[in-house]
Amino acid sequence: xxxxxxxxxIDAPDELYADLLAAHEGLSEAESAALxxxxxxxxANQIGSRELFxxxxxxxxxx
Amino acid sequence: MQWNLGKVFFGDRKVYEFNLLxxxxxxxxxxxxxxxxxxxxxxxxxxxxxxxxxxxxxxxxAHRVAGVEAAGDHVALDxxxxxxxxxxxxxxxxxxxxxxxxxxEALGLGFAGRVxxxxxxxxxxxxxxxxxxxxxxxxxxxxxxxxxxxxxxxPDGVWRIDLQLGRDIDREREKEPGRVRARVRQMLGPDVAFxxxxxxxxxFQCRRMERFRHGRVLFAGDAAHQVSPFGARGANSGxxxxxxxxxxxxxxxAGEAPEALLxxxxxxxxxxxxxxxxxxxxSTDFITPKSAMSRTFxxxxxxxxxxxxxxxxxxxxxxxxxxxxxxGSALNTPDGLPxxxxxxxxxxxxxxxxxxxxxxxxxLGHGFVLMALGMPAPEVPGTAxxxxxxxxxxxxxxxxxxxxxxxYLIRPDQHVAARWADAAPxxxxxxxxxALGATP
Numbered sequence: 465x466x467x468x469x470x471x472x473x474i475d476a477p478d479e480l481y482a483d484l485l486a487a488h489e490g491l492s493e494a495e496s497a498a499l500x501x502x503x504x505x506x507x508a509n510q511i512g513s514r515e516l517f518x519x520x521x522x523x524x525x526x527x
Numbered sequence: 528m529q530w531n532l533g534k535v536f537f538g539d540r541k542v543y544e545f546n547l548l549x550x551x552x553x554x555x556x557x558x559x560x561x562x563x564x565x566x567x568x569x570x571x572x573x574x575x576x577x578x579x580x581x582x583x584x585x586x587x588x589a590h591r592v593a594g595v596e597a598a599g600d601h602v603a604l605d606x607x608x609x610x611x612x613x614x615x616x617x618x619x620x621x622x623x624x625x626x627x628x629x630x631x632e633a634l635g636l637g638f639a640g641r642v643x644x645x646x647x648x649x650x651x652x653x654x655x656x657x658x659x660x661x662x663x664x665x666x667x668x669x670x671x672x673x674x675x676x677x678x679x680x681x682p683d684g685v686w687r688i689d690l691q692l693g694r695d696i697d698r699e700r701e702k703e704p705g706r707v708r709a710r711v712r713q714m715l716g717p718d719v720a721f722x723x724x725x726x727x728x729x730x731f732q733c734r735r736m737e738r739f740r741h742g743r744v745l746f747a748g749d750a751a752h753q754v755s756p757f758g759a760r761g762a763n764s765g766x767x768x769x770x771x772x773x774x775x776x777x778x779x780x781a782g783e784a785p786e787a788l789l790x791x792x793x794x795x796x797x798x799x800x801x802x803x804x805x806x807x808x809x810s811t812d813f814i815t816p817k818s819a820m821s822r823t824f825x826x827x828x829x830x831x832x833x834x835x836x837x838x839x840x841x842x843x844x845x846x847x848x849x850x851x852x853x854x855g856s857a858l859n860t861p862d863g864l865p866x867x868x869x870x871x872x873x874x875x876x877x878x879x880x881x882x883x884x885x886x887x888x889x890x891l892g893h894g895f896v897l898m899a900l901g902m903p904a905p906e907v908p909g910t911a912x913x914x915x916x917x918x919x920x921x922x923x924x925x926x927x928x929x930x931x932x933x934x935y936l937i938r939p940d941q942h943v944a945a946r947w948a949d950a951a952p953x954x955x956x957x958x959x960x961x962a963l964g965a966t967p
Contacts, residue, residue: 494823497820498827501823501826502827502830504827505827506835
């Protein structure tokens, strides 16, 4: 399995971040939550591995 | 009754359909839909046939267990009947007395688990015109907002409708035929003429006992474990309990196995009950989300399922029951064919396959079988040989993989006890002894 990487890996960080915010513009909180949920599922499918996804979940947990 | 095509609806649209595409080379289809009353009728008919053939079976109606006294070497029961009470002693008692088990109550044994608060309405309807034999599942449909609905066909031209009603409902009002008819009309559309046959409201629980064996009392079916109806796990697991228990109890009574063999009934069927409860709880959590975020994810899955194929395996409207693979059972011998197909490893239920003149499973189930593929079957006392010198494609794929030959020791309940690339009779005898609980 590929290990979860927490070092910089996004090729255009400012642009990607702006895309993320733009996608949520004008959405209600419920619509934004739904968009995020769909996005997570699509990204989870891209990751594929349950183990890798769990590592990402762990890294995302509030501490 | 069999179905192959399933359709999933979300809100007012069909998001996708799927075909069960059952694997070929099985005598039985992947799914058979049969009402409980047909099953009960057939079981009684079978009992009567066994009685007629001289079997010592007594079926007594209108009897109620009023007291249970479990001793070391027998069980005594106080029975109430319309003609008065009597007492009966038995060497063994198998309690198959349902989710409310009076035997379990009498022994003061617990039944812990999770109670679900959602109410479901069942309506059986007959249609006046042709209607497709498909399974339709709706999430959040316009005719039942925020809830779910299921439509599937049963034998005798009956369609069963299962409507989620939610938590706080007026049961009597919901059962009124006029109200049910209006709901069903909304569901089927205005042009479908139907007759309402039967209506009922249910809730469900997922619970199980701590132990399925208490000395000489053995619990089976709903008495031992209770699940939601999603996935057909109730009757299936009850029958699997008896498959697992019957040969073990017979071997113990015949003096061919130590009493300890019965502990493996508890261990193996507890594993199965936990698997069923887990699957059933997960379906329930998908069908009736318990929090706002769980609903958000559920709806996101359904929303995506229309145009993204990857989301469809996440849709959980009930996973069909499959028999448990008893990995780690004390009756298993470590895999002597580790490169063989994983689906037929020790502990697994034998997959069916064509075997002249019929199917493999027709040849298994009476005592222990020593199946030899691509080689002669060694003679081992206590096993019946089944030689398959030239296995067909399905037999190869399901039992050999790339191996040229193999030996399988198969239990009376059609689960694999051991398998090898080759084995000496003494090795097989040890595996047999282990499968009978006599060798650790």
